[in-house]
Structures are given as structure tokens and as C-alpha cells.
Amino acid sequence: MNGFLLWALVVGPILLAEGLLARYELLIYGAGWRTPASALPAGVPPARGAAADRPPGAYLVYLDGIGKRRARDSRDGGQLVKALLDGAPELRVLGQVQPYSPLADPLADRPVWTWLRRRAGLLLFLHNVMQIFVAADHRYLPLYNRAVGTQIATQLELAGYRAGSGIPVVLLSYSGGAQVATGAVDVLHTTLRCPLVLITLGGFHNGANDISRAEQLYQLTSTGDRIERVGTWLFPQRWRLVRGSGWNRARRAGKVTAVLFDGATHVGPRSYISPAAVLPDGRSHLDRTAETVIALIRAHRGAVADTLARDFRTPTFRSRMNPGADRG
Template sequence: MITPLLMTLGVALVLALLFAPFEALRWWATQGARESRETAAALRDIRRSIEVARSATLPQLDDRSCYVVYLSGVGAVDHEVSPEGEGPLLDDLRTRMPDTLLISDVYPYSPSNLPLLSGRWSSWWWRLIERWGRGRFTSVLQFLVYLRNVLQFAVSADDRYGPMYSLGVAGVIWDRLQASGYRPGCGRPVVLFGWSGGAQIALSAAWYLTGAGMPVYLLSLGGVITSDPGLDRITHVWHIKGTRDWVQGIGALFPGRWPGRSNTFWARAVDDGRITIRTVGAMGHLGRGSYLSRSRTPDGRTCREVVADTIVDILREAGLTKAPPGDSGKTP
């Protein structure tokens, strides 16, 4: 009984690996190539307008210090963030940094921003998984969501399919920024805030977003980050990690991040001082005692509060928000 089951699971995993790039390839074949040409033309116009406006003072449309775009972790199924973990953290950041605009409706595990729960032929299946996976004895079904999104993360990090995938995500972020009031050519900084696998996808998309003439930063919360070409263009990376989070350490296993390698995207960013690692104490990746949990740290704050304080302090020290300092003077 066990052997046939293991063989079935093995075949299913191999098929999943083979079909993982198909969504990015299908997007490129049906709409990606056309959209990229349109975006490239628009960016050329933007660059011309920036050159013309350099001698003049550009009017400010609002008083935002920066725009923050949040990309969820591999447990995401649609544009809505988790109400138990991500939602409270983002709400706290919005309250404490009113001078920034935080955008959180990007679904990073699809190059066309298509969620799992609607708009797909397989949406009925993912809705069943989402509903049944809430049960005490059926929560293991959520593993299928994690597996599917981890494979999309792998596509993003792949040298063959990653450029197409990342171009699609960059286009979605660009559209959401403009819909939220971002004016092309204004020079306002954009912070890509990625949790877990969302950090790598954000980093890959940064390569294209910098082409719009905007300063782009990456805020990684437990992110699995590879030696990505986006590191050559990004302004700065802040990587927040806990000492009990082994998942984020997977990024260091990619060859481009191996010690002793000097001519990689990661090594160049480190040498330039554009990567800062912030440790937030004994936190894990998921569950009790993780970044988004309400578990108490030795100083009395919850893990989520420690993370929020750290993020506010990072952006304040970088001049990206005028929010008052957090309580990060306490070490968990």
C-alpha cells in the first residue's frame, strides 16, 4: 500500500515540476509579449518626459514619503492577505506610517495577477482546498497550496523562465502603483516588501521596475533570496530574519550566494554595502514564535510588534518615512 502511494506522489511531484513554468509561458504567448512592447514604449515616453523636466521643478501630487508594495508568502491564494497574520501587521504599519502608501493587492504567484480562487479552470479545486484545509484533521491539504506556490517561486528564480515571469509581476506592480496615484517620473522611492517567497519575486521584478526611473528598495521578511540580477539595480536590500528561521537560510544554498564567490550579483551588492541583515531575535518562519505571531518575546512585545518596530525603524533611518521610531531599542 505504501509503495504505490509513494510512487503516485513521486509522479505527481514530477508532473508538477514539469508544468510549473506553463503559466508564465502561456501568459507570454497570449499577452505578455504585447504588454511588454506597450510597457517599453510607455517607459521610453516617461524617460523623455523626465529629461525634459530635469530643468524644471516637478509638481508634487501628494505628500507621500514613499510607496510600499507588499508581496505575500507562499501560502497566499488570492489578493487578500491573511487576516490572522499579515493583515494585522500591514494595518499596524499603515497606522504608524501615514506618510507612506502601502499597496497589498498584488498576487505574486501569477505573472498576470490571477488568483487561485477565481478566473481559472482549476479555481473550483483551490476553493475546495481552501475550505477543507481549515479543518483540524484536513489542514494538511494546505500543503498543496504551498507546493504550488513554491514551484512558482522556483520559476521566478530560474534563469530560463524567470525573466518572463518577473516581467509579468513587474507590470502588475507598475499598474497598481499608477492606480494608487504614483506619477511616472516623480522620482518617489518604491519599497517592495516581500514576505517569504514574495521577497525573491519582488527582487526579480525590481530589475524591470528600475527601468521606469524610480528608486527601488527591497524589504525582505524571512525571504528566500537568491543571487538575482535585480541586485545589480536595486538601491538597497534589508533582510529581516529570526535565529530560528531555517527557511530563509535556503537562499544561501543557491550557488550565487556561496562564500568565496566574488563575481555574483549577491557578492557585488554585499561589497557595495547595499545589503543589510537585521536579526529580530529567536523567531521562526511559521507558527508559534514566528514573525507574524502574537507570541510574547522576553521584553513583553509580541513577535509581530517587534517586526513592525523593526520595519518602521529601517524605513525611518533610510529617510523613507517620517514616522516616529518604534520600540526596537528593546532586544527580544
């Protein structure tokens, strides 16, 4: 008991301070006292993958989980992004977005956090956890969505995206990144007028965001993912009885497709992105995840292309696209 009391006395005030400070950056953004950063650190390209001199098959924005601290890093050292680029060279991939910073300010680059990282690295993760709950709080949700949605749109434009081009934008999110991805839908649709596809990997989100403007959300999940299940229990908007939530409206509209990954866990040696955990067919969990994401993107693009080609053969569609086409 004494050990527990000591832990509570030490960690309790830290949790309280983080809960208060987590709102600070968002309020600065809302007040207009600071402009979100758009310049990237030296050596970080606007995107990787398909060359900028021709349209890519899709733009993919990777929104990592709570381990995201810099423009460069991700929880797996960049292995998932590398696997995606190796398997789908037609993609243009952005991994620099800071999902837990409304001001697009990398956490690890701030002097006070550099000091803390050497002495109490756990606080870096705690900060990002608190940011997820700020983003999910109905009082701050609209402002947070606008802040990070605008950041994503800015980075896409810097990477060569042109509004109204029709090139798909895929938001691939891990864990708490799903809260940011679902919240960015309206801003991206309005700003870039882009076809949007969401892919969540162990997605932890509150289910409140309206994702009706996304074409589809693919939910990559596992029965062994306890952290994702906590989100489905914790947030009432994820409960089936709350029929009016953004999540449940999307499910009824057929916009949510679940893909089950047997044997995967949220984190650890059997996580979705583990290169060490091996499936019966010899692939690693990392291979399965990368191949599934690529297959979903290509299949979705193919289905959309088939629909457009089929519709184009109808007189109504041709007349709508070219009002003078059927006039004689």
C-alpha cells in the first residue's frame, strides 16, 4: 500500500498538470496567438514515393499513435512506411504530420521536452495520450479537428496535391491517430475537394466525428487488441444504441468495413506491425498489414474507376458531365 501511495503522490500531480497543459496549445491556436508551423526540418522531404513529376496513384498520410514525437519518427522506426513504399511505388506517402500538436510543433524538439526525455521519457507518451482526450472532448473537438485538418491539408499541398484533382487521399492511422483522422474529414473535403479513404489500425477514437464525406473507412482490428476495445467501451458514441453518432451513422450507411487480423495485438511483439511475429503462411504481421493496406487502396481505386466507367456509358451521366454532348 505504501508503494501505491508513493506512486499516486508522484504520478497524480503529473497527470493533473498534463491534463491542464494539454489544452494550452489548442487555446493558443484558437486565440490566433501563434500560427501553425508548415516548414519541415532539414532533410525531411514533403513526401516519399512516387515522383512529383506525375500524378501518383494516391496520397497516403500516415498518422501514428502516441509514440509520435518528431517529423521523422514512428513507433516502428519507419518500417511500415518503408513496406508500403516497397509494395506500392505508385503511392506518395507523408509521415511528417504531428497529430498531437495543433501548432504542428514536434514535441521532442521543444527544449523542455528534450530535458524531460533524458530523465522521464514516459511523460512524452503521457502528453500525447492527453492530447487524444482533448481531441475527443466535445468542448474542444471542432477546434482540434480544424487545427490538425488544416495541418494535413497544408502538408498535402506542399507535397504537390492540387485541390479538385480527383486523386484519392488515404488517411492511414494507428491507435489514437484515428481520432485525428476521423476529425480531419470535413476540413480536407472542403479545402482540397478530394476523395477520402480512411484506414484505421487498432483505431482508438470517440466515434463522434462525422465521416459521411469519406468514401469508406476500413477498420483493421483484432480480437486480441485490448486497447481498441477499451475505446469502444469508453466512448458512448461507439455504442450501437447511440444511433445518431457519426460512427453509427457511417456504419448504417455501409461506409465502415471491418478487416480482422487474427492473433494481432495493439502493441508488443505480436502487434499489427511486428516484423518478428510470423503467420502460418510465413508472412510477418508487418507484411500482412502492409499488403492489406495496399490491397484495400488498389481495390478501392479499381471499384471507383469501374463505377465511373459504367456511369459514363449512361446518357444521364454524359449529359451531366458535358451538357452539350447529347444535343443534336
